[in-house]
Amino acid sequence: MKIAVIGAGAVGSFYGARLARSGHDVRLLMRRDLEAVRRNGLTIKSCDGDFHLQAAAFGDPADIGVVDLVICALKATAIDVAQQLVRPCVGPHTRIIVLINGLGIEERFGQWFDPERILGGLAFVCINRGKPGVVHHMAYGRIAFGHLLDDQEEASKMAALFARAGFETHVRPSLRQARWEKLMWNIPFSTLAITAGGVTTDRILADPGLTRLARALIVETGSAGNADGCSIEIGAMVEKMMANTGTMGAYRPSMLLDYENKLPLEVEAILGEPVRRAAALNVSVPTIEAQYRLTAFLDRLNRGG
Amino acid sequence: MKIAVIGAGAVGSFYGARLARSGHDVRLLMRRDLEAVRRNGLTIKSCDGDFHLQAAAFGDPADIGVVDLVICALKATAIDVAQQLVRPCVGPHTRIIVLINGLGIEERFGQWFDPERILGGLAFVCINRGKPGVVHHMAYGRIAFGHLLDDQEEASKMAALFARAGFETHVRPSLRQARWEKLMWNIPFSTLAITAGGVTTDRILADPGLTRLARALIVETGSAGNADGCSIEIGAMVEKMMANTGTMGAYRPSMLLDYENKLPLEVEAILGEPVRRAAALNVSVPTIEAQYRLTAFLDRLNRGG
Numbered sequence: 329m330k331i332a333v334i335g336a337g338a339v340g341s342f343y344g345a346r347l348a349r350s351g352h353d354v355r356l357l358m359r360r361d362l363e364a365v366r367r368n369g370l371t372i373k374s375c376d377g378d379f380h381l382q383a384a385a386f387g388d389p390a391d392i393g394v395v396d397l398v399i400c401a402l403k404a405t406a407i408d409v410a411q412q413l414v415r416p417c418v419g420p421h422t423r424i425i426v427l428i429n430g431l432g433i434e435e436r437f438g439q440w441f442d443p444e445r446i447l448g449g450l451a452f453v454c455i456n457r458g459k460p461g462v463v464h465h466m467a468y469g470r471i472a473f474g475h476l477l478d479d480q481e482e483a484s485k486m487a488a489l490f491a492r493a494g495f496e497t498h499v500r501p502s503l504r505q506a507r508w509e510k511l512m513w514n515i516p517f518s519t520l521a522i523t524a525g526g527v528t529t530d531r532i533l534a535d536p537g538l539t540r541l542a543r544a545l546i547v548e549t550g551s552a553g554n555a556d557g558c559s560i561e562i563g564a565m566v567e568k569m570m571a572n573t574g575t576m577g578a579y580r581p582s583m584l585l586d587y588e589n590k591l592p593l594e595v596e597a598i599l600g601e602p603v604r605r606a607a608a609l610n611v612s613v614p615t616i617e618a619q620y621r622l623t624a625f626l627d628r629l630n631r632g633g
Numbered sequence: 634m635k636i637a638v639i640g641a642g643a644v645g646s647f648y649g650a651r652l653a654r655s656g657h658d659v660r661l662l663m664r665r666d667l668e669a670v671r672r673n674g675l676t677i678k679s680c681d682g683d684f685h686l687q688a689a690a691f692g693d694p695a696d697i698g699v700v701d702l703v704i705c706a707l708k709a710t711a712i713d714v715a716q717q718l719v720r721p722c723v724g725p726h727t728r729i730i731v732l733i734n735g736l737g738i739e740e741r742f743g744q745w746f747d748p749e750r751i752l753g754g755l756a757f758v759c760i761n762r763g764k765p766g767v768v769h770h771m772a773y774g775r776i777a778f779g780h781l782l783d784d785q786e787e788a789s790k791m792a793a794l795f796a797r798a799g800f801e802t803h804v805r806p807s808l809r810q811a812r813w814e815k816l817m818w819n820i821p822f823s824t825l826a827i828t829a830g831g832v833t834t835d836r837i838l839a840d841p842g843l844t845r846l847a848r849a850l851i852v853e854t855g856s857a858g859n860a861d862g863c864s865i866e867i868g869a870m871v872e873k874m875m876a877n878t879g880t881m882g883a884y885r886p887s888m889l890l891d892y893e894n895k896l897p898l899e900v901e902a903i904l905g906e907p908v909r910r911a912a913a914l915n916v917s918v919p920t921i922e923a924q925y926r927l928t929a930f931l932d933r934l935n936r937g938g
Contacts, residue, residue: 523927525934537930541926541927614923618924619923621843625829625843
């Protein structure tokens, strides 16, 4: 299968490299790492075993051309250029997996392209970029799929493709619920890592006050999700999120890495859109709102704004 | 009148110096500035006119002895040593004004000393310490008094004393309400200055998201105060707090100065006690709680904890 990874940062490169290793023709659209990967290939330093790949790296999606599958792994902050970067790779039969955090992203893709062909992928993976051409994969890797119109056959086909590349996969009957549930990790842990002064997740769990705040954020997120048509078991999810995070050690969420590198944060996709959706549904999310306003301000302050 | 200022930092030194200038025998208990004031006296660089005073500075309250009036202007973080510092100055007729931010402080004094003789003072003043022996007074200076048992005659006598030293004074029929109303400034502005990354109050007002958060904090504080027996007109107070802050320019709240100097913050008096009181009264204060947990953590992080 011909696959284009649009936005091959840590996550896109990792999944793309594993799909290439399982026999697919994978083409990576890169910016920062383009020259390094062309020169030296792509190295995945992985808890599942390191490997190296002479990857096909591109700087322009027009040079990739039409593919069978687009994996769009841009950052949510790049959503405004997503359409133009993806468009050259889309033909009449191309499917698109959106591997971008946050709410409402697949809906945007559904306005630009045929909604029947849009899927969402939710990667549960501890990963970050090393020096150019190197990705560090510390833990996990499982990936869940949902379809924009909740077509489970489509989601199952996509899961099978990733399963053949060695990943644990899941099919989610409701993409919307999957997105809200993922926010039940990102909203507490990615954003407290910023507002608590730039700390790893273990510091959050070690502080009773921040732990309390994390739990409140998880509960508010789940409540908003349920008001948005989901059926989330909030209490069970709180315990699951806390327990999972406990296994991660001194983990730096990608939002914290972006903050440390003075890159724009995915504030609107992770916090702004949930707050707006909750407001439209008349659900009170004051703790999320506080995180939203503080994180948005700190993001601008951090970049000299 | 013989007056002891216990904890003569910026606020204590400023009010003490003005009382001395109006003819009272004022004795300042100092730590950081003791040697400088003994050598060079105390200089008040004031928007009302600079002045200099050969102040009586002490390092031990036993050397001050019993006075007619104790002004206790320690930081709330020093509350655990307040009793032992104040005790040597208290005789059978000594009155005590507590000039300390936060909830529940006068109640502590009422457990240690005769509650009939305990008053609270609320200083509305933009002030900070300069180099040793120098206090910078930028704006305001008015001071409101209430009595622990709401004895208005006692509060009025104290107000008269300060009025003769040239201050605008107010008598508050309810000390508790006065404390809650003062928190309606400190909770939004002192603590957002910390959690928004260490910024002056004008930056908070210039950001629509932080302004929204400030308003939410004021409303939650007023609601908790009213549940605690006050009759605060919350809407009017929101507008008053925002308008007053607008006149302050690039103001650094004392909590921000402490943060920048890596000193312990008055987290429990300003945030912890209100959160606990609201919880006891079954009032929801999620935005204050978020500020509490974040500020408490940032305080410890800032001091290497």
